[in-house]
Amino acid sequence: MNSARISELLKTRPKTTMYWGMYVASTQAGAEPDLGVAVAKKLAKRAVDRNRLKRMIRELIWAAQTSTLNKDVVVKLKKPIGRDTRGRLRKKEKETLRSQILGLL
Numbered sequence: 001m002n003s004a005r006i007s008e009l010l011k012t013r014p015k016t017t018m019y020w021g022m023y024v025a026s027t028q029a030g031a032e033p034d035l036g037v038a039v040a041k042k043l044a045k046r047a048v049d050r051n052r053l054k055r056m057i058r059e060l061i062w063a064a065q066t067s068t069l070n071k072d073v074v075v076k077l078k079k080p081i082g083r084d085t086r087g088r089l090r091k092k093e094k095e096t097l098r099s100q101i102l103g104l105l
């Protein structure tokens with residue numbers, strides 16, 4: 001997905017939960033559905049956690065795009081993670097984030 005398409009999607013109104021903002025738009029004519037993921041360093045301090053979140057999002061969105069969601073998607077983290085655990089992503093919070101993404105789909 002190129003930067004112009006991402007900027008175009010970010011101008012639309014997002015579906016939101018406590019942690020996530022999901023921007024959805026129909027695909028361009030004859031193109032495959034695309035995905036963009038934004039997990040800012042300010043919101044997830046450790047690279048391990050950022051990469052884990054990105055992998056989780058890609059897995060969930062790609063599964064949805066192959067079955068029901070045939071649109072371009074940009075997913076953006078809105079709120080810092082790991083406030084109670086010294087900036088580390090723990091299993092309980094990871095499951096909360098996963099359930100919120102599934103709720104957006």
